[in-house]
Amino acid sequence: MSMNNTITSTQETTNLPLIEQIKSDFIGLDTYYKIATGETTRRIYMDSTASTLMMGAAFRAGEKFLQHYSNTHSEMHFGAKIATESYNWTHQRILDFVGADPDEYTCFFTGSGVTAGMNRIARALNHYRPEKDIVLVSIMEHHSNDLPHRKHGGKVHHIPVDTHESKMGCIDLDLLESYLQKYDNQVNYVSVTGISNVTGIINPINRVAELAHNYGALVVVDAAQLAAHVPVKMSGYADQNFNVDALLFSGHKTYAPGSPGVVVIRKSFLDDIEPEEVGGGMVDRVYESDYVVKASFPDREEAGTPNIFGAILLGASVDILDRIGMDKILEEDMMLTNKTLSAMHNFDDIVIYGETDTNKCPRAGTISFNIKNMNHGLVAAILNDYYNIAVRNECFCAHPYVEKMLELTHSKQIQRVKEENITDWHSEPWMGMVRVSFGLYNTEKDIDRFIVALDDIIHNKSKYIDNYFINDKGDYEHKSFKFTGNNYFNLRNSISEEIR
Numbered sequence: 001m002s003m004n005n006t007i008t009s010t011q012e013t014t015n016l017p018l019i020e021q022i023k024s025d026f027i028g029l030d031t032y033y034k035i036a037t038g039e040t041t042r043r044i045y046m047d048s049t050a051s052t053l054m055m056g057a058a059f060r061a062g063e064k065f066l067q068h069y070s071n072t073h074s075e076m077h078f079g080a081k082i083a084t085e086s087y088n089w090t091h092q093r094i095l096d097f098v099g100a101d102p103d104e105y106t107c108f109f110t111g112s113g114v115t116a117g118m119n120r121i122a123r124a125l126n127h128y129r130p131e132k133d134i135v136l137v138s139i140m141e142h143h144s145n146d147l148p149h150r151k152h153g154g155k156v157h158h159i160p161v162d163t164h165e166s167k168m169g170c171i172d173l174d175l176l177e178s179y180l181q182k183y184d185n186q187v188n189y190v191s192v193t194g195i196s197n198v199t200g201i202i203n204p205i206n207r208v209a210e211l212a213h214n215y216g217a218l219v220v221v222d223a224a225q226l227a228a229h230v231p232v233k234m235s236g237y238a239d240q241n242f243n244v245d246a247l248l249f250s251g252h253k254t255y256a257p258g259s260p261g262v263v264v265i266r267k268s269f270l271d272d273i274e275p276e277e278v279g280g281g282m283v284d285r286v287y288e289s290d291y292v293v294k295a296s297f298p299d300r301e302e303a304g305t306p307n308i309f310g311a312i313l314l315g316a317s318v319d320i321l322d323r324i325g326m327d328k329i330l331e332e333d334m335m336l337t338n339k340t341l342s343a344m345h346n347f348d349d350i351v352i353y354g355e356t357d358t359n360k361c362p363r364a365g366t367i368s369f370n371i372k373n374m375n376h377g378l379v380a381a382i383l384n385d386y387y388n389i390a391v392r393n394e395c396f397c398a399h400p401y402v403e404k405m406l407e408l409t410h411s412k413q414i415q416r417v418k419e420e421n422i423t424d425w426h427s428e429p430w431m432g433m434v435r436v437s438f439g440l441y442n443t444e445k446d447i448d449r450f451i452v453a454l455d456d457i458i459h460n461k462s463k464y465i466d467n468y469f470i471n472d473k474g475d476y477e478h479k480s481f482k483f484t485g486n487n488y489f490n491l492r493n494s495i496s497e498e499i500r
């Protein structure tokens with residue numbers, strides 16, 4: 001009898017679909033905090049667009065690697081061989097993850113996210129085709145897919161996303177084409193986000209590529225949000241115009257905190273350009289007066305000792321995502337996003353920003369909103385203090401896009417900012433939105449709790465408003481409930497516990 005039971009329970013565990021095993025296996029899902037009501041509750045993490053939690057299985061696989069940890073520039077000892085092999089494997093694994101042909105594309109790591117990579121790509125593409133001095137981005141871009149092009153890429157033009165079809169929706173291909181026609185032969189590249197970090201709107205990146213290529217422009221995709229949510233295929237289309245030329249994503253948004261940023265790009269763009277960063281590891285020979293850069297990728301693009309452990313964690317994470325199937329992950333994500341959108345639509349007091357008709361513009365992972373007559377900072381504070389729901393608020397490093405959408409709800413204030421030439425975003429506490437975002441670990445129960453919280457806030461506005469004041473930093477602070485981070489984690493104490 002007991003043996004039968006054991007067999008059944010083992011079968012049950014192994015029979016669980018992989019997605020279910022992985023969903024509940026993230027570090028930080030069982031984190032408890034005492035909230036303003038005096039209860040201690042489990043945190044509901046809904047800030048994945050900023051950074052995702054660590055995937056447990058990927059972390060454990062990475063920990064095993066630490067038994068062999070060595071520098072990849074050492075060669076002859078056993079650990080170094082294992083480290084080099086594993087580190088090389090992560091590059092190949094990532095090329096496969098984004099559907100990039102390894103003969104044509106290279107993958108290299110840089111910084112901790114998209115930002116460092118985007119600065120490098122802007123400089124590289126500017127060197128690659130200096131005669132073309134225009135870069136097209138959309139108005140919905142994160143600053144990291146805008147400012148690097150302004151500084152290093154060329155003259156940047158922003159494509160609007162308002163069309164006759166939709167209000168603040170996806171990148172409009174007709175509008176894009178009109179810009180490509182207007183600046184015919186001058187556009188070096190078009191750089192667009194795969195998913196907006198403000199609205200979760202998904203852009204048709206391969207159609208953007210087709211159009212850009214028809215006009216001789218290259219295509220860069222900011223996949224900071226795309227990579228963990230949507231299947232990506234950079235190359236291998238029957239019509240090669242659909243292929244994407246360069247794509248970047250952030251390890252810390254792909255379930256591997258502490259891992260590097262990723263650049264996947266056609267090798268041919270970099271072949272004749274000296275790498276931006278120089279130092280050890282990227283040279284074949286150094287003389288007193290000269291040096292010879294390695295011809296091989298990705299070594300020539302990764303000067304210095306790389307973030308080996310972080311790369312291993314990221315390789316493990318994307319491998320697991322692929323084993324689950326990115327199609328399945330997107331399906332779940334859209335189900336949660338659509339469920340949240342339709343529940344939020346039931347409240348007259350909620351304004352959701354961006355096109356919400358997902359038949360016109362599909363969305364994944366992110367929704368930004370405001371509750372009428374309540375400040376975004378106050379709503380985020382209440383969700384945290386009373387519901388233990390972690391969300392982000394303010395402007396999400398996308399000022400032009402957010403400001404354009406705030407015209408819907410804050411036209412008078414925006415006018416005042418323009419008239420009085422106010423340049424500091426923080427000086428106006430109303431400037432912003434609340435952003436709720438999902439990761440693989442979020443469940444329908446989390447959404448239900450979030451909707452209960454919104455309902456409560458909407459029906460008890462004045463009670464909550466009375467409970468808070470704005471502190472010296474401009475943040476909403478509870479009048480009586482105080483949170484002390486040291487009660488939960490203190491690095492020095494944790495170190496002491498480990499060495500006791």
Ligand SMILES: Cc1ncc(COP(=O)(O)O)c(C=O)c1O
Nearest residue numbers: 113114115142144197222224250
């Ligand atoms: C769409 C998008 N692009 C770029 C970035 C910048 O990424 P990172 O901060 O990892 O460099 C972010 C970060 O939030 C983002 O959401």
